[in-house]
Amino acid sequence: MGPINRILLLAGSSEARLIASELLGHGISVQAVMSEPPRGATPMPVPFEVIDDVTSHDLTPHLLRAMAGVDAVIDASHGFDGSMTQRGAEVAAQLDVPFLSFARPPWDPGEHPLWCRAPDVARAMAFVGPAARVFSATGWASLPEYAGFPGACLMLRQTSPHGRKPPFDFVELVFGDPPFSVDSEVALFEQLRVDVLICRNLGGQPSRPKLEAAKRLNLRVILIDRPELPPGVNTVASLREVMAWLGLAEK
Numbered sequence: 221m222g223p224i225n226r227i228l229l230l231a232g233s234s235e236a237r238l239i240a241s242e243l244l245g246h247g248i249s250v251q252a253v254m255s256e257p258p259r260g261a262t263p264m265p266v267p268f269e270v271i272d273d274v275t276s277h278d279l280t281p282h283l284l285r286a287m288a289g290v291d292a293v294i295d296a297s298h299g300f301d302g303s304m305t306q307r308g309a310e311v312a313a314q315l316d317v318p319f320l321s322f323a324r325p326p327w328d329p330g331e332h333p334l335w336c337r338a339p340d341v342a343r344a345m346a347f348v349g350p351a352a353r354v355f356s357a358t359g360w361a362s363l364p365e366y367a368g369f370p371g372a373c374l375m376l377r378q379t380s381p382h383g384r385k386p387p388f389d390f391v392e393l394v395f396g397d398p399p400f401s402v403d404s405e406v407a408l409f410e411q412l413r414v415d416v417l418i419c420r421n422l423g424g425q426p427s428r429p430k431l432e433a434a435k436r437l438n439l440r441v442i443l444i445d446r447p448e449l450p451p452g453v454n455t456v457a458s459l460r461e462v463m464a465w466l467g468l469a470e471k
Contacts, residue, residue, distance in 0.1 A: 221292065221318050224248055224466050228290045230308050231268060232298035234426045235322060238459055239296050240266045246468055253286050255301050259379060259398060279307040287315055294462060295321040299422045302447030309450040320465050321455045324423035327443060335441040341365035344418055344442045355409060357419040357430060358444060363387055375412055405433035416440045
């Protein structure tokens with residue numbers, strides 16, 4: 221890889237902020253593309269463009285424009301933002317721009333006897349009993365996959381205020397502002413009388429409190445598999461490895 225002066229960062233994970241800050245510390249110009257506005261108390265430290273609802277938009281024109289003149293692309297998008305990763309890798313290959321994907325190691329379903337995995341939300345329904353009160357952290361876009369929900373109630377976490385009506389009567393929206401602590405998750409699950417937690421297998425610590433709360437309360441947990449990365453994509457799991465790929469030392 222030649223000299224690194226400009227980076228396009230596909231952002232969305234909490235690590236994206238760390239990567240952006242580290243690159244700025246090396247004097248590198250960074251522009252980010254995201255599928256939703258950044259949340260939390262720590263602002264995104266670089267200019268960013270938000271492409272809403274990436275699943276229904278053709279990302280190619282946006283990414284072709286964003287990748288013009290960059291020296292490399294680092295994918296630190298949300299772990300379930302498969303469209304961003306897939307299209308980003310394709311456009312980078314088309315432009316012959318080096319592409320690296322950051323991916324956290326997934327959580328291990330075998331770490332607790334009441335945990336299991338499912339390839340997707342629809343197939344997770346097989347693990348839900350007829351009287352189950354289910355807390356879901358799989359996002360609004362996953363709601364169509366709950367069409368065959370056999371439980372008593374589906375409580376869907378939402379982290380941004382809105383007035384949209386769920387498509388099914390069995391869905392209740394639960395609004396909350398991250399970050400969440402283990403204690404706050406325990407209190408919430410007890411208040412809602414949750415039996416089952418369904419969440420995306422993001423890995424890492426930022427999304428871990430709900431799992432620790434489920435473990436403390438001995439709840440069943442169904443982990444939804446992450447989208448597979450495009451074949452042949454370079455993948456790393458730490459900031460140190462990102463910087464090493466760029467030929468830079470972590471500061």
